[in-house]
């Protein structure tokens with residue numbers, strides 16, 4: 001790419017002549033005729049100007065959406081040369097050229113400030129950024145038919161190649177300022193989980209992987225069947241079974257960004273809509289612990305309070321966090337449903353939405369019906385397949401004499417993958433395979449024992465309660481029996497009396 005000076009020198013003589021004509025005429029033309037003269041003069045200039053200009057703004061539509069074309073051009077230009085990188089970072093006054101199929105194309109980056117005076121907290125809000133492409137009129141067709149699609153294609157490839165995936169979290173709306181402010185904060189997404197490190201049933205894992213790959217390649221398929229290129233996953237299961245790890249594995253498999261949507265920080269429908277609009281394609285939008293985040297708990301909360309302690313068994317920290325979330329809950333189920341359906345229609349393609357929950361039975365069927373959440377995946381306690389993944393990853397073994405015992409223990413007790421992983425992980429340099437496996441065996445035996453004891457304790461407690469109840473009811477029963485006897489006697493006497501009366505009445509007759 002070279003500087004654009006030559007273009008201006010080429011134009012210079014023509015425009016110079018026109019400007020001279022303009023100045024002379026302005027001096028000698030009567031003032032009241034100058035308006036019409038300027039109109040015609042502009043037309044002539046436009047006619048004489050041999051170039052077409054195409055502008056690509058950073059924000060499009062209702063100034064809500066960051067333009068994909070703009071970011072692709074940015075990647076394209078920054079990849080072309082160090083000079084263009086300079087163009088992108090500097091004061092937006094420089095221009096550069098490139099040649100495409102023998103045709104010269106001029107690119108310039110522009111940054112303008114709003115002319116309307118206003119006090120801006122964030123000065124960047126007043127800026128408008130754009131790229132301008134200039135080319136000779138006679139190459140207009142080449143540009144619109146080939147060059148732009150070439151830039152978009154290359155830009156996309158460069159973006160994908162250089163892509164550093166991000167993990168986004170939504171900012172509370174009071175921190176949003178202006179339409180270009182950041183609704184999402186981001187950090188680099190560096191979660192190392194992959195499907196290889198994910199411990200779960202091997203067949204199910206393969207199925208999920210294939211589904212995801214099929215989805216990511218499904219652009220044409222979705223277009224053909226007339227469905228938006230989106231899909232929804234519901235991941236459910238007890239804490240520590242790998243729901244969040246699976247989301248990370250999905251993102252790593254497909255090379256997608258992750259938007260972690262904290263619904264309790266969202267005040268209303270419009271905010272939710274704007275947040276979703278501001279997500280990019282090739283992303284996974286995650287709502288963790290959906291049952292705790294929205295007001296679908298409205299009724300259930302009351303029910304739970306009345307019923308007692310459904311959540312009591314989950315660990316206290318999780319419970320505390322979830323309770324706090326519930327108190328802050330601002331988004332209702334119907335709002336969320338509207339937004340998900342909206343997301344399906346008003347966002348571009350290639351998005352996956354994932355809900356997670358520990359209590360699938362609490363979810364309203366409307367939320368998870370097919371079409372919204374296409375796939376429901378249960379992540380459960382550690383099975384032997386899952387253990388083998390841990391053994392391979394943590395201890396680099398495929399078999400061991402203790403595997404048999406571990407397999408049968410896993411079949412007899414419920415231990416989460418998180419706990420299996422914790423027990424299997426070497427604690428020091430001296431921990432060899434045998435030590436780690438033995439520790440797991442012991443932990444499994446303990447868990448089994450505890451579970452057995454718990455069942456026995458519960459049975460004993462139940463029996464004690466029943467006995468207590470029996471004892472409590474015994475005097476009542478005796479009392480009842482006694483009163484029953486009295487009633488019977490009274491009744492018998494009553495009947496006799498009535499009989500007598502009848503008799504008497506009969507006698508009267």
Ligand SMILES: Nc1ncnc2c1ncn2[C@@H]1O[C@H](COP(=O)(O)OP(=O)(O)OP(=O)(O)O)[C@@H](O)[C@H]1O
Pocket residue numbers: 197198199200237238239240241242243244245246318357358379386417418419421
């Ligand atoms: N299936 C699994 N495969 C691999 N690692 C797992 C798996 N399940 C749990 N782990 C390990 O346990 C830890 C907790 O797992 P994770 O956060 O994925 O569980 P979760 O199901 O999301 O739990 P919660 O319901 O509490 O959010 C992770 O750091 C991970 O290393």
Ligand SMILES: [Mg+2]
Pocket residue numbers: 243244245288356
């Ligand atoms: Mg989780």
